[in-house]
Amino acid sequence: MLPFDFDYFKPDTLEEAVELFQYLDHNGKQPMFFSGGTELITLGRIDLAYTEAVIDIKEIADCRVMSLNGGQLLLGSTLTLTEIEETNLFPLLTKTASEIADHTARVKITLGGNICARIFYREAVLPFLLADSQVVIVGPEGKKAVPIHEIFHEQLLLNRGELLVQTITESRFIRAPFFAIKRRQQWETGYPLITVAALKIDEKVRVAVSGLCPFPFRSKEVEIALNSGQSIEARVEAALRVLPRPILDDVEGSADYRLFVFRNILTDALYKLEKERI
Amino acid sequence: MDVIGKSVIRKDALDKVTGRAMYTDDYQTVHMLSGKIVISPYGHARIVSIDTQEAWKVPGVRAIIAGKHFPLVGESIRDRPPIAVDKVRYHGEPVALVVADTPAQAKQAADLIQVQYELLPVVNSPTQAFEKNAPLVHERLGEYEKEEDSHPVPGTNIATHIKIRKGNMELGWRESETIVEASFSFAPSDHAAMETRCAIAEIEPDGTVQIMTSSQAPFMVKQLLSDYFNIELGKIIVRTPLVGGAYGGKASVQLEVLAYLASKEVGGRPVKILNTREEDILTSPCHIGLDATVKLGADRQGKLKAAEIIFLWDGGAYSDKAIDVTRAGAVDCTGPYRVDNVWCDSYCMYTNHPYAAPFRGFSHSELSFAIERTMDLLAQKLNMDPLELRYINAIMPGDTTPTRVLLNKSNVGNLQKCIEKVRELIKWDEGAISRVNDRLIRVKGVSCSWKTSTIDANAPSGAILTFNRDGSINLMAGVIEIGTGTKTVLAQILAERLKMDVNKIHVRMEVDTQTTPQHWKTVASRGTFMSGRAVLNAAEDVIVQLKEIASCVLRAPKEDLEIANSRVFLRDDPSIGLDFKDISFGYKYPNGNSVGGQIIGRGHYVLRHISNLDPETGEGRPGPEWTVAAYGVEVEFDLRDYTYQLLTAATVVDCGRVMNQKMAEGQVMGAMSMGLAFASRETFYFDKLGRVLNPQLRTYRPLRYGENPRYLVGFVETPQIDGPYGARGLGEHGVMGMPGALGNALSIAAGVSLHHLPLIPELIWRAKEAANGAPL
Amino acid sequence: MEYSITLHVNGEERIVTVRPADTLLYTLRKLGLTGAKPGCLNGDCGACTVNVDGWPMKSCLMLGVEAIGKKVTTIEGLKNSPIQQAFVENFAFQCGYCTPGFIMNCQALIEQHPDADDQTIREWLESNICRCTSYIEIEKAVKSVLQRKE
Ligand SMILES: Cc1cc2nc3c(=O)[nH]c(=O)nc-3n(C[C@H](O)[C@H](O)[C@H](O)COP(=O)(O)OP(=O)(O)OC[C@H]3O[C@@H](n4cnc5c(N)ncnc54)[C@H](O)[C@@H]3O)c2cc1C
Ligand code: FES
Numbered sequence A: 001m002l003p004f005d006f007d008y009f010k011p012d013t014l015e016e017a018v019e020l021f022q023y024l025d026h027n028g029k030q031p032m033f034f035s036g037g038t039e040l041i042t043l044g045r046i047d048l049a050y051t052e053a054v055i056d057i058k059e060i061a062d063c064r065v066m067s068l069n070g071g072q073l074l075l076g077s078t079l080t081l082t083e084i085e086e087t088n089l090f091p092l093l094t095k096t097a098s099e100i101a102d103h104t105a106r107v108k109i110t111l112g113g114n115i116c117a118r119i120f121y122r123e124a125v126l127p128f129l130l131a132d133s134q135v136v137i138v139g140p141e142g143k144k145a146v147p148i149h150e151i152f153h154e155q156l157l158l159n160r161g162e163l164l165v166q167t168i169t170e171s172r173f174i175r176a177p178f179f180a181i182k183r184r185q186q187w188e189t190g191y192p193l194i195t196v197a198a199l200k201i202d203e204k205v206r207v208a209v210s211g212l213c214p215f216p217f218r219s220k221e222v223e224i225a226l227n228s229g230q231s232i233e234a235r236v237e238a239a240l241r242v243l244p245r246p247i248l249d250d251v252e253g254s255a256d257y258r259l260f261v262f263r264n265i266l267t268d269a270l271y272k273l274e275k276e277r278i
Numbered sequence B: 001m002d003v004i005g006k007s008v009i010r011k012d013a014l015d016k017v018t019g020r021a022m023y024t025d026d027y028q029t030v031h032m033l034s035g036k037i038v039i040s041p042y043g044h045a046r047i048v049s050i051d052t053q054e055a056w057k058v059p060g061v062r063a064i065i066a067g068k069h070f071p072l073v074g075e076s077i078r079d080r081p082p083i084a085v086d087k088v089r090y091h092g093e094p095v096a097l098v099v100a101d102t103p104a105q106a107k108q109a110a111d112l113i114q115v116q117y118e119l120l121p122v123v124n125s126p127t128q129a130f131e132k133n134a135p136l137v138h139e140r141l142g143e144y145e146k147e148e149d150s151h152p153v154p155g156t157n158i159a160t161h162i163k164i165r166k167g168n169m170e171l172g173w174r175e176s177e178t179i180v181e182a183s184f185s186f187a188p189s190d191h192a193a194m195e196t197r198c199a200i201a202e203i204e205p206d207g208t209v210q211i212m213t214s215s216q217a218p219f220m221v222k223q224l225l226s227d228y229f230n231i232e233l234g235k236i237i238v239r240t241p242l243v244g245g246a247y248g249g250k251a252s253v254q255l256e257v258l259a260y261l262a263s264k265e266v267g268g269r270p271v272k273i274l275n276t277r278e279e280d281i282l283t284s285p286c287h288i289g290l291d292a293t294v295k296l297g298a299d300r301q302g303k304l305k306a307a308e309i310i311f312l313w314d315g316g317a318y319s320d321k322a323i324d325v326t327r328a329g330a331v332d333c334t335g336p337y338r339v340d341n342v343w344c345d346s347y348c349m350y351t352n353h354p355y356a357a358p359f360r361g362f363s364h365s366e367l368s369f370a371i372e373r374t375m376d377l378l379a380q381k382l383n384m385d386p387l388e389l390r391y392i393n394a395i396m397p398g399d400t401t402p403t404r405v406l407l408n409k410s411n412v413g414n415l416q417k418c419i420e421k422v423r424e425l426i427k428w429d430e431g432a433i434s435r436v437n438d439r440l441i442r443v444k445g446v447s448c449s450w451k452t453s454t455i456d457a458n459a460p461s462g463a464i465l466t467f468n469r470d471g472s473i474n475l476m477a478g479v480i481e482i483g484t485g486t487k488t489v490l491a492q493i494l495a496e497r498l499k500m501d502v503n504k505i506h507v508r509m510e511v512d513t514q515t516t517p518q519h520w521k522t523v524a525s526r527g528t529f530m531s532g533r534a535v536l537n538a539a540e541d542v543i544v545q546l547k548e549i550a551s552c553v554l555r556a557p558k559e560d561l562e563i564a565n566s567r568v569f570l571r572d573d574p575s576i577g578l579d580f581k582d583i584s585f586g587y588k589y590p591n592g593n594s595v596g597g598q599i600i601g602r603g604h605y606v607l608r609h610i611s612n613l614d615p616e617t618g619e620g621r622p623g624p625e626w627t628v629a630a631y632g633v634e635v636e637f638d639l640r641d642y643t644y645q646l647l648t649a650a651t652v653v654d655c656g657r658v659m660n661q662k663m664a665e666g667q668v669m670g671a672m673s674m675g676l677a678f679a680s681r682e683t684f685y686f687d688k689l690g691r692v693l694n695p696q697l698r699t700y701r702p703l704r705y706g707e708n709p710r711y712l713v714g715f716v717e718t719p720q721i722d723g724p725y726g727a728r729g730l731g732e733h734g735v736m737g738m739p740g741a742l743g744n745a746l747s748i749a750a751g752v753s754l755h756h757l758p759l760i761p762e763l764i765w766r767a768k769e770a771a772n773g774a775p776l
Numbered sequence C: 001m002e003y004s005i006t007l008h009v010n011g012e013e014r015i016v017t018v019r020p021a022d023t024l025l026y027t028l029r030k031l032g033l034t035g036a037k038p039g040c041l042n043g044d045c046g047a048c049t050v051n052v053d054g055w056p057m058k059s060c061l062m063l064g065v066e067a068i069g070k071k072v073t074t075i076e077g078l079k080n081s082p083i084q085q086a087f088v089e090n091f092a093f094q095c096g097y098c099t100p101g102f103i104m105n106c107q108a109l110i111e112q113h114p115d116a117d118d119q120t121i122r123e124w125l126e127s128n129i130c131r132c133t134s135y136i137e138i139e140k141a142v143k144s145v146l147q148r149k150e
């Protein structure tokens, strides 16, 4: 139950959505894009989110796209995670997404919402980081496709009033061998202790991580270390030395323990992906 | 036995699968106001100021209560202001209460109340609380009103101290060839009932106080409101509809007081307070934490000779029910073993944590972890099979309990039989450890428990039976349907006694303190026992009345009459008789003359021979009987990652008599599930300021579908002679052995002794690291 | 800030006044449909689960206004379904508080995956918490209906 009141808008097109945002922003309404809406609903009730105008974008056609053609996978930002799982066009994404929250919640949580979420795990972004995907953004300046690496640093760096429309992923990444695991504090429920998604392309292993730091990341330094040609153990140790900081230290697990877990996961990832070479 | 033992379908089944079942929050009227609590964000702080100005401006606000002195409340010691004044003592404590037309308005206003705090040093564990010079949670402990058998120590954080002194310790240690000593601890956690607590209060113009509440103890609510606020008992009516899970957590009286104060503030209008999940975890009482040290001595054969035990219970900021929990823990401190020399100090400590309610097992789920882990350490040191060690020490008729109650065939179950059965169930003899591959091993751990129910010496229960014109019977009893199915069992008891179809017995699910005969509280697995006895008593009353009128109509002596199938008939010629429907409202002769009248059955029961404990030695009879149980847990453990899966959990409990097979299994399995969750995942994480960092189900995580093991349940039936059809308590026992058995399995698996809960992989990893890093 | 909306609930058109900020759960309960329960209002427990357009939905995670134009089914709209019967026969509840949500989730599962394997059942049913039972009873109930469908 949200204590504050807001107006609810449901634009039909991207243009309308963008315009509405600007208009409402101009009028001090602190507008908010609303996709699955779970962030506003769950954080608003404990006073961690506020708005006076909700712009529900989830039925805008451009945001609902799901297509694989011309060697490109287009995924709309307001597809729900269960829709993505059920169609299973991108197996690594399916696997990663299917570990987020729980099945019923994923009927509501959307791809774009998870990538843009304030709760910092944003696990759904990991496959796109690995696949050098592009993201389609629309804003007052119009629509553009941007490489995800240019715009995602810890979070999607959108300008005020911009919104994520789609992701574009080349199909060769979709077919690449992958490894994905989510380890939690205990068993199958809860936020990640560490989530790792990895894939192998052009004989190189790529790794993206959530839950180790207070942001999801893919790190060049880590990948250089992992692909440096020594023993797996040595490469993993080298990778651990170049991790971004800080390492999370919270109720899910201490920093030391996370590193212990991460070491084992990386080792497993390398074993699995290297074996596939043989 | 026609009905007892059968898996009779629950009387509340249809309502519960159709959404018709009503719980407190489901009752809503148009003119009902909504109450919202403002809670303390800190564990210990002085309240410098409270500014309600902005909050008053929110439309719909009808009252704001803050900074007002009300009578202190609390069950054993009156140490708790219903709404904090001067200082807060735990994260989540109510500091103000807003009443508004809608929940949204109340929340809006509550958010606008500005409270300024000045932080005070925090007492963050019972061990810290026990230290000399620890900050005091209650500076004026000596001034509180209290019950006689609470023993607070002013100038300290000790809310009560229970002593058990049995036998001769010097002798005990002298006879002990092997001695082990170990310490254990775990933080408070939560009951996490799916229905958050809710209370509605209304004060009628004539002063009658109407309460509706999700409580296990409506009669206690009535009593305490009367005591606290000087209200005539007959003018308090407490109603409890179905309750959405309780597990002890709804035996405490808290929201009812707040709702009453709120209603009073708005001229008696009905006010509802529904806890958010966060409030239910933080503000309302929780599951107690414990720091324990256990020292056990055994002779060469492994026979226990001495036990010295210190319990420091984390009672939290207010003592409330923790005093009783502390006592209950002392009473059964040794676990279900014969020990002739016992020394136990059980302290209820004040800390700056949420305060404690009873939790399923009432101290036994907690103390069993400490005792059963120590038993395994002893077995290890003795080089003995841990199950065998338990077997040879198993408590038996002829032994005495720590409070020196002499046990007999009726008042204690057969633990050795339970152990034998669990040994078979978990295939113990195939070995405790087996290897799956180079990383995975499967390991079993075992434990035992016992429990008596420490309840008030004169705790009453009652039952009323009325008839319908068709000869069916209405059964009214004061136990609350919290999910245990007790009311269905009561119908079975009645059906069995009257030899009638259980479908012709209608039970009233809702309880109200005005028309339902009083039942003490629906806690301590006493529902079936006490209420069952009352129902049997009422059945006798009905039988006498039925026979009386039938004997008159049939012109036959009462002794010749028999009752079955809703009929009273001649024993030697069953064709001559009368249906209940023809006599339960009097008998009408063909000519219109009538005799007799409406039959109303009444029955009651009071526990007998319960006595207070001697304050110096603990001697006394704390409860009616001891139910015993044995447990096993098997895990698959990953030697590299220290992760594990639960494979099997088994409980064998001597329940005296299985009343309803499926319901009994369900109770035991559900309890195991809760015990495993407590043992393996659930805890409050506190920061330095005493704040609970995980007050949501997102971060406080009960077991989910699929995380559960396979469950095995066995029953031993050693009748308790005065129990209804021999039944003993059952609802709690599945929980009690789980932490110990899991801890034992994982300690074996990891090759390191584990002393804390919850048993998450990180904890095991940490223990391993410490062991590996320890200097040789 | 309140206005009237029309919702399609259990096969009926229902008119109800809401604030846009009201959740579907709150809205349904306001309509007297109290079968869906508040357990956390945070998407964590599943006690509020209903069915929206064929999918299980935590009604605390949806605004009432979002449900405009959608078909909402609550436990009250389920009549004599096999899964309800199976819950009764298998003693798949105790306090019953989680039951409406659990049943609605099970029902959606049975409709969408009549041949669901253990893995799928688990993935779906992880979404609800039952604090009373051991889940074994619920597993039995669901599987008994899935088998009947086969
Ligand atoms: C029960 C539960 C469990 C959870 N567990 C996990 C977990 O394990 N791992 C995890 O990563 N997360 C978890 N979450 C948090 C979850 O990440 C967020 O609540 C969710 O991802 C938000 O998705 P949404 O579609 O509801 O987004 P919304 O709430 O609609 O949006 C989230 C944010 O992104 C903005 N936004 C949405 N769409 C766009 C867009 N297209 N362009 C620009 N900005 C946009 C919104 O304005 C808002 O600020 C859990 C949530 C719940 C309810
Ligand atoms: S109330 Fe909706 S998930 Fe808990």
Ligand code: FES
Residues within 6 Å of the ligand: B194, B244, B245, B483, C092, C093, C094, C095, C096, C097, C098, C099, C129, C130, C131, C132, C133
């Ligand atoms: S039956 Fe009580 S929570 Fe499921």
